[in-house]
Amino acid sequence: MGNIKSVCNALKYLGAKPVIAKSPADVKGEKIIIPGVGAFGKGMDNLKPFIPRIRETLTSSIPLLGICLGLEMFFEGSEESPRTKGLELMKGKVVRVRTKLRLPHIGWNSLEIRKKACPLFQDIDNGHMYFVHSYQALPEEDLVAATTNYGCKINASVWKENIFGTQFHPEKSGPLGLQILKNFLEL
Amino acid sequence: MLCHRIIPCLDCDLAFPEGRVVKGIEFKQIKYAGIPWQLAEKYYKDGADEIVFLDITASHERRETMSHVIAKTSENVFVPLTAGGGIRNIEDARKVFHAGADKISINTAAIKHPIIVNKLARYFGSQACVVAIDAKRRYVTEPEEADDKIIVETPDGLCWFECSIYGGREFTGLDAIRWAMEVEERGAGEILLTSMNKDGSKEGYDIPLTKAINDRVSIPVIASGGCGTSEHISEVFQKTRVSAALAASIFHYGTYSIKEVKEFLATKEIAIRPR
Numbered sequence: 001m002g003n004i005k006s007v008c009n010a011l012k013y014l015g016a017k018p019v020i021a022k023s024p025a026d027v028k029g030e031k032i033i034i035p036g037v038g039a040f041g042k043g044m045d046n047l048k049p050f051i052p053r054i055r056e057t058l059t060s061s062i063p064l065l066g067i068c069l070g071l072e073m074f075f076e077g078s079e080e081s082p083r084t085k086g087l088e089l090m091k092g093k094v095v096r097v098r099t100k101l102r103l104p105h106i107g108w109n110s111l112e113i114r115k116k117a118c119p120l121f122q123d124i125d126n127g128h129m130y131f132v133h134s135y136q137a138l139p140e141e142d143l144v145a146a147t148t149n150y151g152c153k154i155n156a157s158v159w160k161e162n163i164f165g166t167q168f169h170p171e172k173s174g175p176l177g178l179q180i181l182k183n184f185l186e187l
Numbered sequence: 188m189l190c191h192r193i194i195p196c197l198d199c200d201l202a203f204p205e206g207r208v209v210k211g212i213e214f215k216q217i218k219y220a221g222i223p224w225q226l227a228e229k230y231y232k233d234g235a236d237e238i239v240f241l242d243i244t245a246s247h248e249r250r251e252t253m254s255h256v257i258a259k260t261s262e263n264v265f266v267p268l269t270a271g272g273g274i275r276n277i278e279d280a281r282k283v284f285h286a287g288a289d290k291i292s293i294n295t296a297a298i299k300h301p302i303i304v305n306k307l308a309r310y311f312g313s314q315a316c317v318v319a320i321d322a323k324r325r326y327v328t329e330p331e332e333a334d335d336k337i338i339v340e341t342p343d344g345l346c347w348f349e350c351s352i353y354g355g356r357e358f359t360g361l362d363a364i365r366w367a368m369e370v371e372e373r374g375a376g377e378i379l380l381t382s383m384n385k386d387g388s389k390e391g392y393d394i395p396l397t398k399a400i401n402d403r404v405s406i407p408v409i410a411s412g413g414c415g416t417s418e419h420i421s422e423v424f425q426k427t428r429v430s431a432a433l434a435a436s437i438f439h440y441g442t443y444s445i446k447e448v449k450e451f452l453a454t455k456e457i458a459i460r461p462r
Contacts, residue, residue, distance in 0.1 A: 005287050009261050037312065101189075102405050104314050106376070107430065108190040108236055108460040128190060128460040130267065132314045149188060172267050172289065174231070174460075 003171060007035045007067065010171040014182050024053040031185065032057060035171075036069030040094065040135070041081030043069045051087065058089070063162045063187045068133055071158060071165030075137050089163055092139040099151035104134045109148040111156055111168075118145040118159045120166070120183050127176040129156065129168035136167060162187075190460045191424050191452070192236040192431035193445055194409060195438045199223050199272075201244045201252040209243065210387070210436045220439035224260040230438060231264040233445040236460055238264065239292065239379070239433060241319075242272030243354055254286035261287030271319055271379075272354075276303065277310055284311060292317040292379055295352040298359055298366070301373060308374025313406075316377075318370040321355055322348040322363035322396055323383040337364040341395040348396055355383055367400045367408075375406060379433065382412035389415025389436070392423040401427050409433050417443055417451040424457050 004020060011018040011033075021027050027050055034054075036043050047054075058064060066074050075086045078094035086094070097103060108128040113121045129148070136154050146157035148168075158165040164184065170177035197208045208220040220226065227238050238260070242253045257270055270283040271292030280291045291311075297304050297318050307316040324346040330338045336347035348363035367378055380400055382393030392410045401408045407430035410423045414434035423432055437443050449459045 003289075005285070006261060006265075006289070009287065010265055013263065013265070102407070104376070105189075106314055106407065107192060110188060110190075172265060174234075174266055178265055 003035050003037050003067070003169065006169075006171045007033060010178060010181055011185070014178060014185060016185050021050065024050050027053040027057060029062075031063050031065070031187070033065045033067065033184075034070035034073065035067045036073070037132070038069060039080055040069065040072060040078040040086075041084040043073055044081070044084045044086065047073060047087075054087075058162065061162050063164065063184065065184050066163075066165040067171070068167060068169060071167055072135060072137055074158070074163065074165055075139070078135060080135050090137075090139050090143055090158060090160055092137060092143075094135050094137050097134060097136050097150065097152065097154060101151040104132060105150045105154070106132050108173075109150060109154075109156075109168075111146050111148055113146045115145040115159060118157070118164075119187055120157065120159070120164055120180050121146065122183050124176060124179055124183075129166075129170070129173040129177060131156075131168045133167060137165070188458050189430075190236070190458045191429075192409075193234070193420070193448060193452075193459065194237045194239055194431050194433040195226075195230045195235050195445065196239045196241060196411065196433045196435045197223050197226055198241050198243045198435065199253070199256060201242055201256070206252060206256050208439065210439055220436075223256045224263075226439070227260045227268075228263050230445055231266055234449055234460070235266060235445050237267045237269065237431070239269040239271065241292070242270070244273075254282050257283055257286040257288050269317060269379075271317070277306060280307055280311065284315070290315045290317050290377070292319045294319040294321060297370065298350060298352050298361060301369065304370050304373040304375050308376065313374050313376035316375050317379050317409075318367075318375040318377075319379040319381065320363050320367060320370075320400075321351040321381045321383055322393075323351055323358070324393075324396075325349050336362045337399070339364075339395050339399045341393075348399075351383060363396070364399050364403060367404050371404045371406050377407045377409065377430075378404065379409045379411060385413025386411075387436070388413050391415065391419040392427075392432070394423065394426050397423060397429055398427040401429050407431065415442070417448045420448060421452055421455045421457060424452070425455070 145159040411433040
């Protein structure tokens with residue numbers, strides 16, 4: 001269950017030919033995207049058979065994009081499923097958003113780009129993106145590529161070398177979201 | 188800062204090949220407005236923040252067609268899509284999610300078997316589970332006449348609000364305000380609140396109804412029914428603080444474009460997503 005279909009639709013619209021990986025052997029494209037809606041523990045369970053293959057592709061500099069839960073799984077672990085270890089591609093934990101406002105944080109929120117050099121945000125000028133989440137990653141400050149505000153600062157995007165993550169859903173964020181996916185495809 | 192959402196609603200009659208978007212007045216008198224996925228794409232390009240499809244044929248045979256409409260739309264439209272009308276169980280919901288819907292909306296099934304709200308929220312997440320409430324004013328002269336109901340003051344007198352099912356064809360005796368609070372507890376992620384008195388009237392949203400419910404729940408409420416001008420949308424945001432406003436005919440018949448509505452709201456300093 002999740003947004004795999006929406007992500008594929010967006011990629012096809014942009015002229016790419018996405019393949020939904022059913023087994024680790026399918027993970028052989030020029031780019032890898034881990035989408036995801038749902039809980040951290042379940043997500044990691046589903047991802048488990050693919051992990052060795054994903055690590056292999058990362059060493060050969062293939063770009064990886066994590067969307068929402070996909071981003072959260074880059075980290076060491078999450079308050080949502082305390083017994084499950086994450087991919088540990090980035091340092092830091094995923095925590096419940098600490099805000100006085102209503103959770104989940106659902107809707108269009110404005111993006112503040114912190115790292116203009118991040119290739120995902122080329123030709124993006126602080127637009128609005130669609131968010132649906134209750135948890136957020138707390139990485140080292142220099143990995144934060146964009147933030148948003150929801151009664152507190154929320155890390156909206158992370159970037160480390162060939163690994164990119166968005167807490168928002170570019171596949172549901174209109175023309176600007178498509179531009180982000182296009183930028184990723186053109187890496 | 189989170190933006191207020193503008194949501195065009197496509198009431199779909201799926202007895203036609205490819206479906207037809209229709210618009211009723213007070214849930215009757217039907218007019219035709221176009222083919223669902225074509226209108227959806229036009230609204231997306233014009234800045235719609237989300238699109239709602241309601242199957243008003245709502246008979247079991249049409250279910251594949253709603254999936255088809257959603258699947259076709261989601262190839263070219265990249266904002267959240269909600270499908271509603273005639274969804275009775277997890278399997279019906281799974282079909283439209285599989286076709287590309289991000290949320291489903293239920294009314295009749297939820298009132299008949301409230302546990303379905305809990306189930307949908309557990310299976311697909313609260314964010315994907317919208318409960319639609321069609322509410323009609325029931326005026327009272329003495330509040331004691333209806334002492335088990337939540338009485339609200341309106342410019343036309345005191346009233347309570349009754350939930351309707353089957354697209355307005357049947358009344359339930361259920362208090363819409365209490366029902367809204369119950370569905371939140373059961374795990375609904377959002378309430379799509381339609382005023383049956385205002386629907387099709389173009390005289391503005393039912394502010395007392397919308398405020399009464401929005402003040403009592405903490406999940407987002409989408410105001411629906413009665414939108415005739417951009418001012419009606421700014422009014423409902425300013426007077427009730429709802430998260431989203433839904434409209435149909437003002438967009439279908441070109442009274443205003445979504446872009447024009449958003450430009451107007453920006454002048455009122457209401458946070459919206461520019462295109």
